[in-house]
Structures are given as structure tokens and as C-alpha cells.
Amino acid sequence: MSDVSLGPWAVRAEFSQEQLVSKLGIELVRCEPGLVIGTMPVDGNRQPAGIIHGGANAVLAETLGSVAAFLHSGPGGHAVGLDLSCTHHRWVASGRVKGVCRPLHEGYATATYEIAISDSSGRRSCTARLTCAISAAPRRGHALRTA
Numbered sequence: 001m002s003d004v005s006l007g008p009w010a011v012r013a014e015f016s017q018e019q020l021v022s023k024l025g026i027e028l029v030r031c032e033p034g035l036v037i038g039t040m041p042v043d044g045n046r047q048p049a050g051i052i053h054g055g056a057n058a059v060l061a062e063t064l065g066s067v068a069a070f071l072h073s074g075p076g077g078h079a080v081g082l083d084l085s086c087t088h089h090r091w092v093a094s095g096r097v098k099g100v101c102r103p104l105h106e107g108y109a110t111a112t113y114e115i116a117i118s119d120s121s122g123r124r125s126c127t128a129r130l131t132c133a134i135s136a137a138p139r140r141g142h143a144l145r146t147a
Contacts, residue, residue: 007031007067021063024056028067029098036068036101042094051091057117057126058086064101065113065130072106076137079111086128095120109134 005011006021007028024045030037038060045056062084069079097117105112111134117126 006063007036007071009067009070020059024059026060026063028064031067031071033071034068034103036064036071037098038064038101039096039098041096042092051093052097052125054086054088054126057088057097058084058128060097060099060117061086061101061115061126061128062130064099064115065128066132068101068103068113069111069130069132069134072103072111073134073136078135079132081130082110082133083131084128085130086126088126090119090123090125092119092125097125104129107134108136 006019008031011019025041026038027040028036028038040056040060042052045053047053062081065084066079066081069081070077073079097119099115099117101113101115103111104114110131112129112131115128115130116124117128118124
């Protein structure tokens with residue numbers, strides 16, 4: 001089994017075939033500190049009425065925000081989602097959606113991101129906010145707080 005990654009995030013080999021982002025067709029387009037962009041097809045990610053499933057939007061948002069938090073945590077650091085909120089503004093019934101993730105706050109222990117999801121015409125269809133816990137790698141000469 002070959003190594004798999006999600007942007008800067010290495011996926012453990014034994015789980016490489018079980019990634020939700022692969023099943024939903026999520027692709028990272030841009031991945032840098034302060035800006036993570038990804039896309040996802042509507043096809044295969046619909047709810048019974050034929051529009052994109054709100055849970056698929058949530059997965060896209062959490063994926064982009066988690067990658068951003070991981071980048072913020074630095075080499076050897078970790079990030080995990082704490083709270084996700086999604087507001088769905090409009091239906092999307094075809095094409096791909098695009099998520100643009102930008103930081104609202106990047107601190108020592110937490111980071112919060114806004115993820116704007118839009119349809120193929122650029123109209124915002126969902127706004128999400130993700131807060132992650134951050135565990136940065138210890139810097140030389142600095143110990144991490146444990147309390």
C-alpha cells in the first residue's frame with residue numbers, strides 16, 4: 001500500500017482506502033497557511049430531493065478547516081475538530097461546489113476558520129465555521145503547557 005496524503009496530512013497506510021474525502025470526491029486545489037481551497041462534485045453527494053446533501057457540505061468544510069488547522073499547528077503538530085456549524089443558504093443541484101477556508105483566529109490552543117462554499121456560478125450556498133484544538137510541536141527551548 002502506498003503512502004497517501006491529504007495536503008500536508010499523512011494518512012496512515014492501513015486507512016488509506018477508507019478516506020471519506022475520497023468517497024465524496026473532495027479535491028484540494030490550494031493548500032497554504034491562511035488559505036485552503038477544495039472542490040467537491042454534487043453528483044454522488046445528493047440528498048433524496050436531488051440537491052447536495054448538507055452533510056456533504058459539512059464534510060467539505062471540516063476537511064478544509066482541519067487541513068488549515070493542521071498547517072497552523074506546524075511540523076509535528078496536530079489538530080482536531082471541536083465544533084462545526086453550517087448554514088445552508090441555497091440549493092445546489094449540479095456541477096461542483098468550491099470551499100474557501102480562511103482563518104478567523106489562529107491561537108496557541110485553538111483555531112477557528114470560516115469556510116465559504118459556493119456553486120459553480122460563484123453564489124454562496126453554505127457558510128461554515130470550524131473550531132479546532134491545536135497541539136503544536138514543542139519548539140526548541142519551549143515546553144508545551146500541560147494544564
